Amino acid sequence: MSTRNIEIIVGAFVVLAVLAMVMLSLKVSNLASYGDVGNVYEIRAEFENIGGLKERSPVSAGGVRVGKVADISYNNEQFTAVVTMQIDGDYRFPLDTSASILTAGLLGEQYVGLEPGGDEEYLEDGSEIELTQSALVLEQVIGQFLYSKAQEE
Amino acid sequence: MSFSRGERMIFDNIDMDIVRGKVTAIMGPSGTGKTTLLKLIGGQLRPDAGTIHVDGENVHQLSQSALYKLRQRTMGMLFQSGALLTDLSVFDNVAFPLREHTALPESAIHHLVLLKLEAVGLRGARDLMPAELSGGMARRVALARAIALDPEMIMYDEPFTGQDPISMGVLVKLIHDMNHALGLTSVVVSHDVDETASISDYIYVISNGKVVQNGTPVDIKQSSSPWVRQFMGGLADGPVPFHFPAQPLMDDLLQGVKR
Amino acid sequence: MNGLANFLQAVGHRLLNRFSRIGRGSLFLWQCLLSLGYLLRRPRLLVAQLYSVGVQTLLIILVAGLFVGMVLALQAYIVLVDFGAEESISLMVSLSILRELGPVFTGLLFAGRAGSALTAEIGLMKSTEQLSGMEMMAVNPMKYIIAPRFLAGILSVPMLTAIFMAIAILGGFFVATEMLGIYEGVFWSQMQTKVDFYDDLINGMIKSVVFGFVVVWIAVFEGYDCVPTSEGLGQATTRTVVHGSLAVLGLDFILTALMFNV
Numbered sequence: 001m002s003t004r005n006i007e008i009i010v011g012a013f014v015v016l017a018v019l020a021m022v023m024l025s026l027k028v029s030n031l032a033s034y035g036d037v038g039n040v041y042e043i044r045a046e047f048e049n050i051g052g053l054k055e056r057s058p059v060s061a062g063g064v065r066v067g068k069v070a071d072i073s074y075n076n077e078q079f080t081a082v083v084t085m086q087i088d089g090d091y092r093f094p095l096d097t098s099a100s101i102l103t104a105g106l107l108g109e110q111y112v113g114l115e116p117g118g119d120e121e122y123l124e125d126g127s128e129i130e131l132t133q134s135a136l137v138l139e140q141v142i143g144q145f146l147y148s149k150a151q152e153e
Numbered sequence: 154m155s156f157s158r159g160e161r162m163i164f165d166n167i168d169m170d171i172v173r174g175k176v177t178a179i180m181g182p183s184g185t186g187k188t189t190l191l192k193l194i195g196g197q198l199r200p201d202a203g204t205i206h207v208d209g210e211n212v213h214q215l216s217q218s219a220l221y222k223l224r225q226r227t228m229g230m231l232f233q234s235g236a237l238l239t240d241l242s243v244f245d246n247v248a249f250p251l252r253e254h255t256a257l258p259e260s261a262i263h264h265l266v267l268l269k270l271e272a273v274g275l276r277g278a279r280d281l282m283p284a285e286l287s288g289g290m291a292r293r294v295a296l297a298r299a300i301a302l303d304p305e306m307i308m309y310d311e312p313f314t315g316q317d318p319i320s321m322g323v324l325v326k327l328i329h330d331m332n333h334a335l336g337l338t339s340v341v342v343s344h345d346v347d348e349t350a351s352i353s354d355y356i357y358v359i360s361n362g363k364v365v366q367n368g369t370p371v372d373i374k375q376s377s378s379p380w381v382r383q384f385m386g387g388l389a390d391g392p393v394p395f396h397f398p399a400q401p402l403m404d405d406l407l408q409g410v411k412r
Numbered sequence: 413m414n415g416l417a418n419f420l421q422a423v424g425h426r427l428l429n430r431f432s433r434i435g436r437g438s439l440f441l442w443q444c445l446l447s448l449g450y451l452l453r454r455p456r457l458l459v460a461q462l463y464s465v466g467v468q469t470l471l472i473i474l475v476a477g478l479f480v481g482m483v484l485a486l487q488a489y490i491v492l493v494d495f496g497a498e499e500s501i502s503l504m505v506s507l508s509i510l511r512e513l514g515p516v517f518t519g520l521l522f523a524g525r526a527g528s529a530l531t532a533e534i535g536l537m538k539s540t541e542q543l544s545g546m547e548m549m550a551v552n553p554m555k556y557i558i559a560p561r562f563l564a565g566i567l568s569v570p571m572l573t574a575i576f577m578a579i580a581i582l583g584g585f586f587v588a589t590e591m592l593g594i595y596e597g598v599f600w601s602q603m604q605t606k607v608d609f610y611d612d613l614i615n616g617m618i619k620s621v622v623f624g625f626v627v628v629w630i631a632v633f634e635g636y637d638c639v640p641t642s643e644g645l646g647q648a649t650t651r652t653v654v655h656g657s658l659a660v661l662g663l664d665f666i667l668t669a670l671m672f673n674v
Contacts, residue, residue, distance in 0.1 A: 003456065010462045013470065017571030020578035027600060028506050028581055029609040056608065195548055225550035236545030239537075250549045253556075298549070 039089035041125035042070065045099040045112070046080040051135025052110045053101055059085045061114040066091045069112060085112060087123075094119035098131035110135060163189055165362040166203070173305075176332050176339040178349045181359035182384065187342040188233070190359075191308045194340070195228060196220050208305065225254055229299030229307040233314060235291035237283040243270070243294050244279040250301045269297040273327060289320030296327060306338040307331070313345040321345075325352055346385050350374070358384065437633050443554050444562050444632070450555040457560040465561060465628075466568030469526045470575070476521055477576040481583030484508055488584075489592050501592070502599040505584040506607050510616045511672065514577040516664050519623035522569055523656030527631035530561055531652040534635025535645040543636075562632055569624025570617055577616065615671045622663055627656040 050072065059067040067087035075082050087093070096117030103110050114129075123129070163186040171177045179187055192198045194205055196212045205212045208227050215223060237246045247266045251257060257265070270276040273293040283291060292312060299307055309328065313321050329352040332339045343349045350356065350370045358366045358373065358381055366373060366381050376382055383391030399405070451458050488504040534557065537543050543553040588594040607613070631652045638648035 003460075006463045007459055009467055010459050013462070013467045014571065016470075017574050020574040023578050024510070024574060024581070024613055025609060028510070028603050029607045029613045192544075197544065197547060221550045221552065224548060228548060230545070230548040232541045232545055234541055236541040238542055238546075239540070250551070253549070253551050295545075 040067065040086040041089060041123075043085055043087060043093075043123050043125075043127050043129060045083050045085070045129040045132050046075060046078065047083060047099075047101060047132050047134045048080060049101075049134040049137055050081045050083060050110075051101055051103075051137060053083065053112065053135065054110075057109065057111050059087065059112045059114065061091070061093070061116065066114070083112065092122045095121045095123055095127070096131065097123060097129055098133065099129045100133035101135035103136075163362055164193075164200070167359070167362070167364050169357055169364065169367075171306075171338060171340055172355060173338045174332075174336055175354040176328070176341060176352055178341045178343065178353035178356045179359060180342075180344055180346065180349060180356060180384075181365075183344060186362070187344075187359065188310050191230065191310055191340070191342055194308065195224065195230060225250075225302060225304075227305045229302070229304040231292065231295050231299050231307065231309045231312060233311045235283070235288075235295040237286075237291055237295055237298070239283050241283075242279070243275065243281050243283070243286070246283065246294060247279075247298045247301055250298065254302060265301070266297075269301055270294075272300070272331070273297045274323070287320075289316050289323065292316075292320075292324065293327065296324075296331075300331065300335070300337075303335070304337075306340065309339065309341045309343070311343055312341065313343055313348050321348060328352055346387065350385070360384075433637070436637060437629070440633050440636065441629055444558055444629075447552065447555040447559040448563055450552075451559055451563060454560075457556065458563055461560040461564035462568060465526045465530065465564040466571060468529075469522055469568070469572060472521055472525055473518060473572045473576050474579055476517060477579040478583040480513060480517060480576075481505065481509065481580030481585075482587045484513070484580070485584035485587040485592070489588070498592070499594065499598050499602060501588050501594060502581075502584065502603045503606050505588075506581055506603045507612060509577050509580045509584075510607065510612045512616075512664070512668070514573050514580065515616050515619035515623055516660060518569060518573040518576045518620060519627060519660035519664075520657050522565075522572065522624070523627045523631070523660065524653050526565070526568070527627050527652045527656050528649045530565070530628070530631040531635040531638070531649045532645060534558070534561070534632060535638040535640070535648050538636065538638060539640035539642075539645065558632055558636060562628055565628025565631070566621070566624050569627070570620045573617065573620035611672075615667075618671075619664065619667050622667060623660050626659045626663060630656045630659065 053069060053072065055069055055072055057069045058065045059069060067085050069083055070086045071084040073082050073084075074080075083099075085099075093114060094117045096119040098115045098117065100113050100115065101110055102113045117131075169179075179190060181187060189198060193200055194207065194212070196215070199213055207223060210223055212220070212223070237243075238249065241249065244266055247269055248262050251262045251265060255262075267276055267279070270279055273296050275290060275293050275297065278286070278290065278294070283294075286294065296307075312324050312328065316324065325348050328339060328341065331337060332352075341349055341353065350373070353370055356366075356368065356370055356373050357364055360380070366376055366378060368376075373381065374385060376385070380392040382388070389395055484505045485501060488501045489498055492498045492500055492504065534543075537553075537557065543557065546553045546556060585596075585599055588599055589596055634648040634652045634655075638644050
């Protein structure tokens with residue numbers, strides 16, 4: 001096998017591997033959605049409890065994905081969880097939009113659902129959503145249920 | 154210099170001088186570590202005590218790059234099996250040291266390789282692969298490769314072992330002619346007494362890690378030591394006994410079969 | 413009592429041997445890494461080894477990948493159809509392949525095919541004194557023989573893993589759409605939202621780099637360090653496959669625990 005042939009075949013091998021990587025990155029993984037970096041703005045919301053919300057969890061309005069959770073941190077002075085979201089620049093939401101942490105399906109992953117308000121001014125980069133609804137924590141719900149049951153009797 | 158491997162002392166405080174320009178033979182029974190000696194000289198092994206000097210340099214005090222330079226300049230080695238690189242042709246094998254260590258253009262290398270192969274009589278075999286060569290031919294190619302960079306010294310590890318008479322004759326002639334034509338220093342390690350003695354200027358006989366005798370071939374043949382005479386003459390029995398140590402024969406037979 | 417003392421002595425002896433091997437192996441690795449610079453001047457050596465080590469493993473990777481992907485799709489369907497969740501088949505297949513099966517399978521196959529071949533080749537060069545001969549010709553066998561093979565292994569395994577993953581998913585796609593009646597659009601879209609580039613794909617590739625590094629290190633070291641007889645060579649080749657495979661599986665556990673923290 002001459003040197004030139006070997007070099008050609010190795011080159012083909014490398015190209016094949018690169019194509020495989022490209023295919024995997026674009027068609028299989030969510031790399032495409034990372035590409036919307038240019039046109040996003042950030043808004044914040046504070047919750048008492050974020051439940052199972054994670055970074056990169058979706059942010060939806062009316063069931064349509066409009067952004068994702070960029071960062072989750074804890075405000076040690078207000079004792080609340082601070083969720084920073086990146087919203088696609090194509091969408092605008094009124095200042096009095098509310099954010100709730102909901103679950104997709106029965107056992108699905110958690111996401112932030114936005115319910116638009118009626119204000120004439122819109123949320124911008126750095127704004128904060130005032131109206132928030134924390135995630136339902138199962139133990140608390142059960143606890144409330146038992147408590148109310150006990151109250152009845 | 155002393156060297157041991159594990160608990161076995163291979164060389165016990167031996168002292169040898171290899172004279173420049175001459176053929177020095179190192180002979181002894183199998184397993185006395187003659188190949189080990191060559192590896193010690195080449196710096197592949199380290200002695201436990203003592204020093205080895207090649208061309209005025211203490212081999213084992215050199216850094217790795219300096220050692221490699223020393224080898225390149227002064228040493229060529231012919232291994233027992235030839236040690237040719239199996240995936241290169243005869244031509245490429247001989248060209249290998251030239252391509253690695255010199256910046257000569259391919260045309261110059263081409264000429265040099267052909268000349269070296271001509272010296273060993275194998276110029277016509279230059280496109281064969283090592284697997285296609287007989288043992289003797291492989292050794293000749295290895296010799297051509299060993300002289301490729303014109304070293305000052307060549308070490309031959311058992312060059313005659315296992316060769317048919319014709320190949321042996323060829324190798325003997327080559328070693329002798331090379332040494333004298335190129336002014337080399339040759340170190341031949343062997344236990345083929347007659348062939349080696351016929352071309353050597355000086356002989357060291359080694360046994361059990363010590364130099365038993367050293368001198369010119371004439372001196373050795375007339376040695377006063379019975380062991381040396383047995384070795385050089387190829388006698389079956391003498392100081393090295395024919396029988397492996399065992400109890401007397403009658404006792405063995407009388408004991409019968411052991412269960 | 414004597415038997416026990418002998419036994420303990422033998423165990424201690426073996427343990428010390430193990431330690432000395434690990435020590436030699438580590439020194440060997442260090443020398444190997446130092447020799448890599450040589451390849452910048454002699455890229456042809458690397459290319460030749462990429463062919464020998466990488467391209468020649470390609471066939472088994474393609475075949476294995478295809479079948480693993482297809483079988484996985486079938487098994488996933490059988491499980492998911494009971495929950496009415498058969499549309500998630502692509503997600504199950506792709507996550508399994510990207511996170512686990514891709515890197516691990518490739519690592520194991522590489523250890524068996526290319527690893528054993530490397531050990532045998534180097535071991536044979538050692539026993540025919542080619543390595544020694546090279547040293548005497550003032551060519552450092554670490555630079556000329558070992559380093560190219562080492563680097564070729566580290567580069568090849570991630571490439572082979574990517575190819576394995578891609579063809580496995582394509583195999584799963586074929587089974588899902590042709591045999592199981594899943595719609596093409598559903599297949600790809602399910603994956604594209606849920607499979608994360610960093611968490612799944614990049615982590616899988618990191619695993620493959622680690623596996624490649626360890627397997628080729630073991631393979632090359634076993635060849636270099638082997639007892640230069642035919643028996644020793646056989647033992648060394650076996651050790652490469654066994655130790656290499658165990659290392660892949662063991663590291664997989666550690667890496668999975670680190671990466672996919674529950």
